[in-house]
Amino acid sequence: MLTTSPYVSASLESTSFFSSMTLSIRAFLPQLLFFFLLSIPALFAQGIRGTVTNREKEPLAFASVFIRNLEDGVPTNENGRYEYRLKPGYYDVLVQFLGYKSQLLTVEVTDQWIDLDVVLEEQVISLQTVEVQAGAEDPALTIMRKAIAKAKYHRLQLQEYSMTVYLKGTGQLTDAPFFLRKKLEEEGMKLNEAYTSESVSRITFSLPDKVEEKVISIRTNGDNQGTSPAPYIQTSFYQDQINGIVSPLSRYAFQYYQFKYEGSFFDQGVMVSKIRVTPRSRGEQVFEGFIYIIEDLWAIFSLDLKTSLLGFQITAKQQYAPVADNVWMPLTHTYTFGGKIFGFAGEFNYLASTREYQIKLNPDLALVPEIIDEKVQEIPEGALKVNKAQSALEQLATEEPKTRKEYRKLINQYEKELLKEEAEEKKDPVVSERTYSVDTLARKRDLAYWDSIRPVPLTIKEVEGYRRDDSLATVEAAKVSEVDSIAKKARSKYKPLDFLNGSSYSFGKGVSMGFRQNWTKFSFNTVEGWKVGLGMYYRKYSEVKLPDSVNRIRKSFNIDPELRYGFSSRRFYGKVNFRWSHTQPTSGQTWGLEGGRFIYQFNSSEPINEQVNAFYSLLVRRNYMKLYEQDFARIYWAHRVNYGFTYRANFLWAERRELVNTSDYSFYNKPEREYTSNRPENVEAAPFDFGTHQVARFSASAEWRPGLTYTIRNGRKSPNYERSPVLTFSYQKAIPQLAGGGNAADFDQMELGVQHDFSFGVSGKLDFNVTAGTFLNNNRVYFADFKHFGGNRTIFSNFGPASNYRLMDYYRYSTASSYVAGIAHYQFRKFLFTQLPMLRFSGLRENIFVNYLKTENSPHYTEIGYSLDNLFRIFRVEVGVGFENGDFLRAGPLFGIATFINVSFED
Numbered sequence: 001m002l003t004t005s006p007y008v009s010a011s012l013e014s015t016s017f018f019s020s021m022t023l024s025i026r027a028f029l030p031q032l033l034f035f036f037l038l039s040i041p042a043l044f045a046q047g048i049r050g051t052v053t054n055r056e057k058e059p060l061a062f063a064s065v066f067i068r069n070l071e072d073g074v075p076t077n078e079n080g081r082y083e084y085r086l087k088p089g090y091y092d093v094l095v096q097f098l099g100y101k102s103q104l105l106t107v108e109v110t111d112q113w114i115d116l117d118v119v120l121e122e123q124v125i126s127l128q129t130v131e132v133q134a135g136a137e138d139p140a141l142t143i144m145r146k147a148i149a150k151a152k153y154h155r156l157q158l159q160e161y162s163m164t165v166y167l168k169g170t171g172q173l174t175d176a177p178f179f180l181r182k183k184l185e186e187e188g189m190k191l192n193e194a195y196t197s198e199s200v201s202r203i204t205f206s207l208p209d210k211v212e213e214k215v216i217s218i219r220t221n222g223d224n225q226g227t228s229p230a231p232y233i234q235t236s237f238y239q240d241q242i243n244g245i246v247s248p249l250s251r252y253a254f255q256y257y258q259f260k261y262e263g264s265f266f267d268q269g270v271m272v273s274k275i276r277v278t279p280r281s282r283g284e285q286v287f288e289g290f291i292y293i294i295e296d297l298w299a300i301f302s303l304d305l306k307t308s309l310l311g312f313q314i315t316a317k318q319q320y321a322p323v324a325d326n327v328w329m330p331l332t333h334t335y336t337f338g339g340k341i342f343g344f345a346g347e348f349n350y351l352a353s354t355r356e357y358q359i360k361l362n363p364d365l366a367l368v369p370e371i372i373d374e375k376v377q378e379i380p381e382g383a384l385k386v387n388k389a390q391s392a393l394e395q396l397a398t399e400e401p402k403t404r405k406e407y408r409k410l411i412n413q414y415e416k417e418l419l420k421e422e423a424e425e426k427k428d429p430v431v432s433e434r435t436y437s438v439d440t441l442a443r444k445r446d447l448a449y450w451d452s453i454r455p456v457p458l459t460i461k462e463v464e465g466y467r468r469d470d471s472l473a474t475v476e477a478a479k480v481s482e483v484d485s486i487a488k489k490a491r492s493k494y495k496p497l498d499f500l501n502g503s504s505y506s507f508g509k510g511v512s513m514g515f516r517q518n519w520t521k522f523s524f525n526t527v528e529g530w531k532v533g534l535g536m537y538y539r540k541y542s543e544v545k546l547p548d549s550v551n552r553i554r555k556s557f558n559i560d561p562e563l564r565y566g567f568s569s570r571r572f573y574g575k576v577n578f579r580w581s582h583t584q585p586t587s588g589q590t591w592g593l594e595g596g597r598f599i600y601q602f603n604s605s606e607p608i609n610e611q612v613n614a615f616y617s618l619l620v621r622r623n624y625m626k627l628y629e630q631d632f633a634r635i636y637w638a639h640r641v642n643y644g645f646t647y648r649a650n651f652l653w654a655e656r657r658e659l660v661n662t663s664d665y666s667f668y669n670k671p672e673r674e675y676t677s678n679r680p681e682n683v684e685a686a687p688f689d690f691g692t693h694q695v696a697r698f699s700a701s702a703e704w705r706p707g708l709t710y711t712i713r714n715g716r717k718s719p720n721y722e723r724s725p726v727l728t729f730s731y732q733k734a735i736p737q738l739a740g741g742g743n744a745a746d747f748d749q750m751e752l753g754v755q756h757d758f759s760f761g762v763s764g765k766l767d768f769n770v771t772a773g774t775f776l777n778n779n780r781v782y783f784a785d786f787k788h789f790g791g792n793r794t795i796f797s798n799f800g801p802a803s804n805y806r807l808m809d810y811y812r813y814s815t816a817s818s819y820v821a822g823i824a825h826y827q828f829r830k831f832l833f834t835q836l837p838m839l840r841f842s843g844l845r846e847n848i849f850v851n852y853l854k855t856e857n858s859p860h861y862t863e864i865g866y867s868l869d870n871l872f873r874i875f876r877v878e879v880g881v882g883f884e885n886g887d888f889l890r891a892g893p894l895f896g897i898a899t900f901i902n903v904s905f906e907d
Contacts, residue, residue: 046109047085050117052076052095060120062334062351063097064319068104071323072355074455075332078170081457094268096319098304099123102267125263125274140261140275142373143293144253149371149404150298151238151249152411156418157327161359162204164216166455170196170462171348175340194465200453207362208418209432217445217453218438219466237291237300237318245285245307248277249300251408255763256286264295268322271295277305281830283840284308289315298371299328308841312339323357326368330354351456364393364414370401379403386410392417431720433712499534510541521564523614526623526675528599529568529663536561551585551716564599568663573598573629586717588640595633599659602626602680603788607810612794617675621668623661624793624810626680628690628784630656643719644708649700655741656784658690680811682783684857689783694741697785701730725756728771734785745785747816748776755802767802767825774818781816788814789821789853797867797878797896801825805851807863807882807890817856825849827869827899845869847899849880859885870898 052063059080066073067084069091076082086109093116096102100120107114172194181191198219204212236242240250248257262274273293279286289305299320306315314337321331333352339345372379386406387395392414402410419431458466495503504514514537521533538559543552560577575596582589601607613625636650661678679690705724710717730751736744751773758766773787788811790804798804802823831846833839847869853861865880878894 046088046111046113047083048091048093048107048109048114048116049081049083050115051080052082052097052118052120053080054100054120054122060097060100062317062332063095063120064321064332066094066096066321066331068092068094071321071357073321073331073353074355075334075351075353077351077456078349078459082455083457084455094321095120096302096321098302098317098319101265123265123267125265127261127263137376138259138261140259140273142376143261143273143275143295143298144248144259145373145375145404146371147293147298147300148249148251148253149408151251152408152415153365153368154299155236155238156207156411156415157362157365158205158207159360159362160204160206161329161357162202163329163354163358164356165201165203165352165354166198167201168196168198168351168456169348170194170459170465171337171346173344173346175343175345177343180343194459194461196458196462196465198450198454208415211433212435213437215436215438215442217449218442219445219450237303245287248275248287248291248305256280262290267301270297270301272301281835281840282837283830283834284843285829294328297326297328299326301328309843312337324359324361327359327361329357329359353455355455364396367397369398369407371407372401372403374403374405386413388413429707429709430712430717431709435714437714511539512541513538516562520611523610524617524663524665525610525613525625525627526617526661526663527569527627527659527678528564528566528571529665531564531566533562533564535563546585554581554583556581562598566662568665569659571599571629586642589638591635591637593633593635597629597631599627599629600784602628602784602786602811602814603790605788605790607788607790607792607804608794612796616794618665618667621666621670621673621675622793623675623678626678626811627659628656629659630654630784643710643717644705644724645703647700647702649698652695652697652699653738653740655692655694656782657692680783680814681809682786682811682814683859684815684817684855685783685786689781689786691743691782693743693745693782694739695734695745695782695785696736696738696740697732697734697745699730699732701728703728722757725754728753728755730773732785734780736780744780745782746777746779747781747785749785749787750774750776751787757802763829765827767800767827768823769802770820770822772820775816778816783814786814786816787819787855792894795892795894797876797894799897801827801847801849801899805853805863806849806865806878806880806894807892808851808853808861813853813855813858813861815855815857819853819855821853823849823851825899833868843870843873845899847878849878861889862886865894867894874898 048065052060052065054060059076059078061076061078061080063076063080063082064073065076065082065084067086073094074082074084088109088111090106090108093105093107094102095105095118097120099122101123103118103120105116105118107116173191176191198217200216202214202216237247238249239247240252241247246253246256248259250256256279258278258280260276260278262276264271264273266272271294273295275291275293277287277289277291279288282288284307287305287307289303291303291305292301293299294301300318302317302319304315304317306313308314315335317334318330319332320328323329331354333350333354335350335352337346337348337350380401386409392410395410396414419429494505499515500517500519502515502517504512506512516535516537518534521535522531524530539556541554541556543554545552558577558579558581560579561574562576563572563574565572573596575594575598577592577594579590579592581591608625610625613623616622616624632652632654634650634652634654636648638646638648640646659678661675664675666675679687704727705719705721706727708724709720711720712718728751730749732747732749734745734747736746739745751771753769753771755769757768760766775781775787789808790798791808791810791812792798792804792806793809797806802825805823825847826849827845827847828834829845830840831848834844834846845868847867849863849865849867851863861882861884863880863882865878867876867878869876871877874897876896876898878896879891880894881891882889
């Protein structure tokens, strides 16, 4: 969502309009959410209404009709129509539209509607206002430098404000795959028919970044108004980025844009400069179009910009209006969105209008100094130099002229002091606080209410769409009621195949039992042959609401048994895990006991998936998964002190045994290829490292996220993990005296790690994962306790950009010595193929990766590679090359999921 105010950051659960749109595209929904914001006019029986057109009688959609006496207004609809209810009296009506001269009309409202049609003339842009000389610097450059210097000032200008926001989204599906059209019609969605949603909210903002939103009314088609409006908070063109898209007023805008002066005009008592915004390289994550800047105030007057997102075209238009002296706030916003994905095509229009502003100026910024552009203007002797020893607030309490560079430093220092003061009050680095609520009557407003409150008349197509969807909603509600009734009766009844697909049976009072998803436990490996598995669970759950009425203390007790059987090995395995957990708002503890006889991969991180291994074994006779069995008992404990620090400890006793292949089955039967032994090849392991042995091992680890910040929403605190690196420390000690056998493990291991990602504006993003460790004592280390690394010998790339190696053998470099490992992945906005704007507009990304591993006994292993990301918007294709001591080892292609998609296989 783009800004409904220029002062707040984050949106839609701390994302923006563009972020919410991205999620909708990525979910491939032909229906998108149609939510934005506008206002509630006073309910009177008279006022003004009419049509706004140009001289050719063409309607001007979403023009602004602003009542200066009330500092309030409404937009026109798609047909240029508007209505505004007013008490009897005289009013000054200001009509605005981008690219046209504003008109100020005085009208008397009596006890009847006044028809007020307005014809706007195109704005005459004068190049004489600012002298443009051949060879001289374009005037747009100094205008934009000053506007950029003042951007943060405009975000912090108001101490507090509130506004009413009306939002209407109308869209239509214009195309769909032919084989799905009938199904869509059965679901009530037809091509080229309008689908509309509306909402009215009241928003209150206060510094540094606290927003309270109350939804007054919602009208959402298709489901009997049952859909809650998406919680939204605004983002702003005064910020550096809007969901990763560089704003023309960003502090590094000149790296991404060229600015050209297009002339100036006089409107509403201010001089306005029209600036053309042109990306230095077109594509995603940059805007193109026009921004209008108010002279001397260096604030936004209006803007008309466009960008692209995953190949979809988005345009944004905003019209600002003065709500106090030197305070210009967004009044009318229009957004259009269109494109095609997987055969679905759509066009969507969003209208947002803000009104009924109540503002409180920030007293710290009451004085506005003259801004000097030191590149083209002479610096006066009295110009301020920022003094870091003095508070920013004291230095702002002067009207002395300031260079744009020094003023920007001063405003940055002031914001840091403001956030620090807020953090000290809350005892946590909270970067934003959101409160969202919905009025109890919001979903119950009838048509008469909406007809009286709606500031923008509906079009005929929108009215027809509402009638259609209201009738469909009635039928759908009856279906849902019937399904719910059946489901309630069958809640605890077993159904065929539940044991494969997963299911849950509730017994009341927080007690439930069920099956895990077990079809994934059916596979093949050379140790067990064909194997089956069965996972179940028992859970008792309770929660207690805390006095703040928002947060809860949650307690649960879980029993998780799992069974598996190999038909070739004729071996049965089973284990059970008893787990208790106690979770508080920001902390929690988990402890438990697990034991049994089971089969495991040597690398406990399970670098190869069961089904992938079965696929390779059966089709190409490659058995990459290597297994051992153990009888074991384990006790564990984990304590999350807060979101920034967690530590864990566990103690394991086990007797381990080597396993051998029992099956040679495969669909691939060429004699030149045989299965490899279940004993992995390794550069330093000896045969006795795989023998039967006992281990009594104590493990401890800690995870720390320094500099972690938080967001509060409805009283619940959530961490912003993406802003903080992850530092890890682990220590393991095998204690032979407790193992109870003649072949007991005896070692000490320590490891440090750091994982993080850095975003370099929109230029690129670096993900890296580095670990280093050593065995302080390796008197007796069996292979299961070696340090293993995340290898890969399949054509399937790992999901995370910096999680595993691409081409490395799974166990060749496993070690019981010292080691250092590093994985780095860099994503470019523009590199090779993405030099072409057409590919950048499609959302394509290019990446390179460089991975390295060295152990005390292994050669230097390096792999480098290149990938095309977001291919067809969801895929990734990689090509990598591996080297040992600089000599070529292997190369190959890999296929994966686009890096922006998060995939989790956790239950």
